Amino acid sequence: MTSDAGRSDPGRSDLGRSGAGPARRLMVMGTGSDVGKSLIVAGLCRAFARRGLKVAPFKAQNMSNNAAVTQDGGEIGRAQALQARACGLAPLVDMNPVLLKPETDVDAQVVLSGKVLGRHSAAEYQALKPGLRPAVRAALNRLGTGRDLVLIEGAGSGGERYLRAQDISNMGLAESADLPVVLLGDESRGGVTAAVLGHHLLWSASERARVVGVLVNKFRGDPAIFAPAAQEIEAATGWPLLGLLRWSEAARALPEEDSLGLARAGRRTGARLRIVVPELPRIANFDDLDPLAAEPGLEVIFARRGAPLPRADVIVLAGSKATRADLATLRAEGWDIDILAHHRQGGRVLGICGGYQMLGQVIADPQGIEGAPGQDAGLGLLRVETVLTGEKRLERIAARDGLSGAALAGYEMHMGRTTGPDRARPFLRLDGRDAGAVSADGRVAGCYLHGLFASDAFRAAWLAPLGVGAQTAFETRIETALDRLADDIAADLDLDRLWALARPPRS
Known part of the structure; x- marks a missing residue:
């Protein structure tokens, strides 16, 4: 298909409708x-x-x-x-x-x-x-x-x-x-x-x-x-x-359906901020990172297994369909050591959904929701604990974040309940409801909200302390x-x- 942004829609009225019958x-x-x-x-x-x-x-x-x-x-x-x-x-x-x-x-x-x-x-x-x-x-x-x-x-x-x-x-x-x-x-x-x-x-x-x-x-x-x-x-x-x-x-510019497409995200000449995402076997909803990858001042690198995590300004743990199993892979790769060292050296870490659960102290699955019943120690970067339950939370969210002032539209999709003292410092406050958690030093955060970076205002507020401005109108980019x-x-x-x-x- 040849690309021509200036083309108009040809033959707009050529097609008749099918009428009142079946489509x-x-x-x-x-x-x-x-x-x-x-x-x-x-x-x-x-x-x-x-x-x-x-x-x-x-x-x-x-x-x-x-x-x-x-x-x-x-x-x-x-x-x-x-x-x-x-x-x-x-x-x-x-x-x-x-x-x-x-x-x-x-x-x-x-x-x-x-x-x-x-x-x-x-x-x-x-x-x-x-x-x-x-x-x-x-x-x-x-x-x-x-x-x-x-x-x-x-x-x-x-x-x-x-x-x-x-x-x-x-x-x-x-x-x-x-x-x-x-x-x-x-x-x-x-x-x-x-x-x-x-x-x-x-x-x-x-x-x-x-x-x-x-x-x-x-x-x-x-x-x-x-x-x-x-x-x-x-x-x-x-x-x-x-x-x-x-x-x-x-x-x-359109979202990939599965992880086969992740190779397209990578190094960008002149980028002022590097975000590294460990590519775990059951990574899920990784299109959360698309708005960041679209910013010209950023590079988003999906790190493949078999090598240490590359140098990063921010490490993002994305969603996972098998959180405990992906956490075990993360440890087997030695990436837990890389993440902890990154944090000790002043780096930032963000977890979304399953990634948020991994950042806590414990992930418990007493009912065997995602595999054999049991529990595992998390990375311990957030003082929260998660218990997986059989009830799946599915909610579309349109709200204003009271902390950043940005309007947000996204969704929650998870089978876990997360509690703990770091939730007293919420990452988001959606129309008065606290969501997520932030560490005492302010450099580690997590939440369950997918799609949060599609909000241009929120993305700009999140990037500002990192010294990078948001330049992309993301929703317009998708429509275009x-x-x-x-x-x-x-x-x-x-x-x-x-x-x-x-x-x-x-x-």
């Missing part, structure tokens, strides 16, 4: 994970919404430890929250009825319709999935009511035949909900022709018939050179090439990036053709 639906299914499904759907959401259509995103099953609290009091994947924003909507649990939040390599917390269903192994979840189909279909049907278009994102690869019998998010959903499918491949990985032809080979005749065309993402170079590949794909499958989507620089992504997609695709390929379910 049209179109599924974007991938040839693999990380081929760009989430961002393409977000861009399409914005492109169609700008044409006056009522659009909503949907993903039956997402696996991510980056989550958002919804308007109706549940949680969904952050990617679907971004897609909702692209549509001009508040996030709803129906947009992502099943969310898997990995806690180990084989266990995950299963969230159904926004609420925790339980902790299940991979084998247990495969047995559980067929029973989730009614909830998935009901969510999709509700989402289409009163709307013109639902854009549906698949999960991972749609061609994994060994998962087909229990599938609720790819061809299993497409067939049961009567969805037209666009297959998306990634040219930057190489082998996109083989990936598309492989999916054709693995699918049944009825599944192949659902595919209405192919999109090739992250294309670089001369489109004419790809013409023989497009001809080969269409000759072998009957699926037309709907477009070559060029790389969009706008994507760099979504608009540019939509511009780029509209330049490379025929949106009228995609609208014609979308359709309501046949009765």
Whole structure:
């Protein structure tokens, strides 16, 4: 996708509405994970919404430890929250009825319709999935009511035949909900022709018939050179090439869905402040750091395992889906020693959610919420203790911080209760309610509020004592990036053709 900030929205009134009947639906299914499904759907959401259509995103099953609290009091994947924003909507649990939040390599917390269903192994979840189909279909049907278009994102690869019998998010959903499918491949990985032809080979005749065309993402170079590949794909499958989507620089400004994207954050020439974030195995909601990484005077470095933490002005411990296990990894890496030395030498430390819990004296899990029951000593930099409980706090917060004077909008999402004397010095005072804690020396702080740095005023107040000014209007930056992504997609695709390929379910 070529980027051109000056482009206007072409063909704004070309598309007719679907009327009072069921919404049209179109599924974007991938040839693999990380081929760009989430961002393409977000861009399409914005492109169609700008044409006056009522659009909503949907993903039956997402696996991510980056989550958002919804308007109706549940949680969904952050990617679907971004897609909702692209549509001009508040996030709803129906947009992502099943969310898997990995806690180990084989266990995950299963969230159904926004609420925790339980902790299940991979084998247990495969047995559980067929029973989730009614909830998935009901969510999709509700989402289409009163709307013109639902854009549906698949999960991972749609061609994994060994998962087909229990599938609720790819061809299993497409067939049961009567969805037209666009297959998306990634040219930057190489082998996109083989990936598309492989999916054709693995699918049944009825599944192949659902595919209405192919999109090739992250294309670089001369489109004419790809013409023989497009001809080969269409000759072998009957699926037309709907477009070559060029790389969009706008994507760099949008949140990453999982930790594969953390490599993009790193050293910046001329930065006056360095923030280091230990990249722990179950790091969660790390997009909390995106507003800081967007500031030109800062560099945010996600430290990989296998080496000491680099020199830092501030160390931030981000959220975690498995706090005690991540704390054990932090110690195994020797990073606890690095953090304590950093503090002794006058450095600052901030913990958010699970990171806040790690900074305390004790983390207790008597019920085995995140693993085996037990408790561990924290880093001891805050005089607080945390007890994990079965009740999950999910709350969207819009408030004014009485300490900084800044308006804040964020969310809390945690299964722990934190108490202790350092809470007498709150990090935030949200409309009169104390939140978080600060150490006696003022150099260590923690809180449960995700998204706090998206507030330009709060970010400026937090950075001021560190000698760095805030220069970025972050929310404007996200909106601009979504608009540019939509511009780029509209330049490379025929949106009228995609609208014609979308359709309501046949009765």
